[in-house]
Amino acid sequence: MTADPEAAYLAEYDPSRYERPSVAVDVVLLTLHEGGLRVVLHRRPALPAAGQLALPGGFLHLDETLLATARRVLAEKAGLTEELWLEQLATFDAPDRDRRTRVLSVAHLALVNWARIRPALASAEHAVVAARLRGVDDAGRALLTDEHGAPLALAFDHAEIVGTAVTRVRGKLDYAPVEFQLLGEEFTLRALQEVHETILGTRLNKDSFRRRMLDSGRLAATGRREEGVGHRPAELFRRRGV
Amino acid sequence: MTADPEAAYLAEYDPSRYERPSVAVDVVLLTLHEGGLRVVLHRRPALPAAGQLALPGGFLHLDETLLATARRVLAEKAGLTEELWLEQLATFDAPDRDRRTRVLSVAHLALVNWARIRPALASAEHAVVAARLRGVDDAGRALLTDEHGAPLALAFDHAEIVGTAVTRVRGKLDYAPVEFQLLGEEFTLRALQEVHETILGTRLNKDSFRRRMLDSGRLAATGRREEGVGHRPAELFRRRGV
DNA sequence: AAAATAGTGTCTATGAGACACTATAGT
DNA sequence: ACTATAGTGTCTCATAGACACTATTTT
Numbered sequence: 001m002t003a004d005p006e007a008a009y010l011a012e013y014d015p016s017r018y019e020r021p022s023v024a025v026d027v028v029l030l031t032l033h034e035g036g037l038r039v040v041l042h043r044r045p046a047l048p049a050a051g052q053l054a055l056p057g058g059f060l061h062l063d064e065t066l067l068a069t070a071r072r073v074l075a076e077k078a079g080l081t082e083e084l085w086l087e088q089l090a091t092f093d094a095p096d097r098d099r100r101t102r103v104l105s106v107a108h109l110a111l112v113n114w115a116r117i118r119p120a121l122a123s124a125e126h127a128v129v130a131a132r133l134r135g136v137d138d139a140g141r142a143l144l145t146d147e148h149g150a151p152l153a154l155a156f157d158h159a160e161i162v163g164t165a166v167t168r169v170r171g172k173l174d175y176a177p178v179e180f181q182l183l184g185e186e187f188t189l190r191a192l193q194e195v196h197e198t199i200l201g202t203r204l205n206k207d208s209f210r211r212r213m214l215d216s217g218r219l220a221a222t223g224r225r226e227e228g229v230g231h232r233p234a235e236l237f238r239r240r241g242v
Numbered sequence: 243m244t245a246d247p248e249a250a251y252l253a254e255y256d257p258s259r260y261e262r263p264s265v266a267v268d269v270v271l272l273t274l275h276e277g278g279l280r281v282v283l284h285r286r287p288a289l290p291a292a293g294q295l296a297l298p299g300g301f302l303h304l305d306e307t308l309l310a311t312a313r314r315v316l317a318e319k320a321g322l323t324e325e326l327w328l329e330q331l332a333t334f335d336a337p338d339r340d341r342r343t344r345v346l347s348v349a350h351l352a353l354v355n356w357a358r359i360r361p362a363l364a365s366a367e368h369a370v371v372a373a374r375l376r377g378v379d380d381a382g383r384a385l386l387t388d389e390h391g392a393p394l395a396l397a398f399d400h401a402e403i404v405g406t407a408v409t410r411v412r413g414k415l416d417y418a419p420v421e422f423q424l425l426g427e428e429f430t431l432r433a434l435q436e437v438h439e440t441i442l443g444t445r446l447n448k449d450s451f452r453r454r455m456l457d458s459g460r461l462a463a464t465g466r467r468e469e470g471v472g473h474r475p476a477e478l479f480r481r482r483g484v
Numbered sequence: 485a486a487a488a489t490a491g492t493g494t495c496t497a498t499g500a501g502a503c504a505c506t507a508t509a510g511t
Numbered sequence: 512a513c514t515a516t517a518g519t520g521t522c523t524c525a526t527a528g529a530c531a532c533t534a535t536t537t538t
Contacts, residue, residue: 005289005292006289006290006291006292009289009290010290010341010342013290013342013343015264015342015343015344018264018301019303019304020262020263020264020265021262021265021302021304022257022260022262023262023263023265023346047247047248047251048248048251048252048255049248050247050248059260060263060346061261062261062263062337062344063337064337065335065336065337066333066335066346088332088333090330091308091330091333091348093307093308093348094307095304095305095306095307099252100252100255100257101255101257102257102304104265104302104308104348106333106335106346171417175413188490189490189491190489190490205527205528205529207527207528207529207530208526208527208528208529210490210491211526211527212526212527215526225490225535225536227536228536228537229488229489229536229537230487230488230489230536230537230538231487231488231489231490231535231536231537232488232489232490232491232534232535232536232537233489233490233535233536233537234489234490234491235490235491430517431517431518432516432517447500447501447502449500449501449502449503450499450500450501450502452517452518453499453500454499454500457499467508467509467517469509470509470510471509471510471515471516472509472510472511472514472515472516473508473509473510473514473515473516473517474507474508474509474510474515474516474517474518475508475509475510475516475517476516476517476518477517477518485538486537486538487536487537487538488535488536488537488538489534489535489536490533490534490535490536491532491533491534491535492531492532492533492534493530493531493532493533494529494530494531494532495528495529495530495531496527496528496529496530497526497527497528497529498525498526498527498528499524499525499526499527500523500524500525500526501522501523501524501525502521502522502523502524503520503521503522503523504519504520504521504522505518505519505520505521506517506518506519506520507516507517507518507519508515508516508517508518509514509515509516509517510513510514510515511512511513511514
């Protein structure tokens with residue numbers, strides 16, 4: 001036995017005396033496909049909200065970090081076992097956001113090159129779709145459509161979570177090199193510009209974009225060029241310094 | 243009875259079947275005093291970590307939003323009942339960050355003018371201090387000292403939380419008008435510049451700072467001037483719009 | 485050769501830093 | 512009158528947009 005009051009207190013501490021919320025992790029996985037931003041969703045196979053589209057998500061286990069939960073739900077709900085770039089986004093806490101009980105969601109943001117996840121998405125066992133992201137409305141909710149432009153509704157407050165993710169990515173673009181997560185190893189300056197334009201939803205000036213990127217020191221020229229493009233081929237670049 | 247499977251599922255849902263973490267809210271309240279950035283701390287009166295300095299914090303109640311919890315802990319732990327500017331910062335989840343049990347902390351950031359909280363801090367019943375913020379180390383932890391420059395240690399992972407808060411405020415400065423929370427209703431351009439310099443920890447160019455601020459449209463001239471300053475008095479401005 | 489995009493060079497507009505100069509308070 | 516800071520005007524430099532022009536590939 002010890003006379004340390006801190007140790008004695010810890011030994012007697014009973015967390016069940018206090019009310020605790022459930023804590024979930026939802027992942028907004030963004031990618032680029034056919035010139036547009038996409039978000040990976042799955043159709044919920046079970047209650048609650050069965051049959052509705054939702055973000056891959058699941059409850060935190062007590063021996064897991066939030067990032068580990070995020071990686072686990074991507075594997076379980078979307079079949080994605082790739083090592084993806086992931087960061088915490090925000091915690092959503094509206095008391096009525098889940099009808100079961102009080103559930104906080106610590107939303108995470110992930111970015112990935114389409115080619116890296118296409119095989120996993122194609123295997124239909126998880127009923128996963130990559131919905132088109134059409135923008136963010138005045139209330140901060142994402143506007144999503146299917147392949148034909150028909151609006152898609154999301155379960156829970158997931159449209160709000162996706163909206164927050166899009167806003168975050170746009171803001172990060174000019175101080176963090178997030179765009180490289182969406183590209184392959186090698187890319188042309190035009191492809192890099194198209195990534196920026198797609199994320200921002202605006203057109204950028206070609207000349208100053210070239211200068212900014214080349215002057216930034218974040219690009220390393222490979223000396224090789226793209227092939228088979230019907231016009232003068234552009235030089236291929238890699239991200240410099242990981 | 244209803245045949246709706248969703249309603250039946252919800253009626254039978256038992257959250258206690260799943261393990262849940264405790265969820266706390268910690269508030270990083272920053273202010274400016276004597277030319278330096280300060281963070282409001284209190285000395286913990288009870289176990290765990292009794293006697294150590296910590297952020298005002300407390301457990302989320304299930305009928306509360308996170309912001310409501312943040313306001314409540316500021317009142318309970320620091321005696322601050324003022325209506326403060328508050329926003330969510332990030333959720334801290336290291337499994338060993340609290341020795342009692344798994345505790346997630348949804349940290350919040352608050353900014354306030356020193357004059358608004360000085361009276362509450364002066365009433366010593368909450369053992370509250372405004373520690374000097376000396377910067378952020380390479381690991382992202384805040385460096386704090388007392389009035390005499392002696393380093394202060396914080397309980398739990400609170401130095402990391404404060405470090406994250408400082409980094410966030412610095413980043414917000416050039417796209418959100420956070421600096422006005424730290425000033426009184428009326429202020430001179432010099433005072434505004436000193437707020438920016440204190441937050442950023444750097445010196446700014448006077449001429450271009452003036453131009454930037456006046457051109458930004460965020461300032462409204464009052465036509466009045468400061469008084470009793472021993473030199474030409476500067477014009478007083480207010481924040482425009484809101 | 486035509487079409488299409490890559491890539492270079494240069495002019496211009498804008499914003500930041502530097503600095504000189506004038507203005508106005510207290511002492 | 513002196514000191515200290517407010518505030519204005521202007522020059523220079525760096526960066527972004529605009530545009531003309533050359534280069535290199537496929538068809």
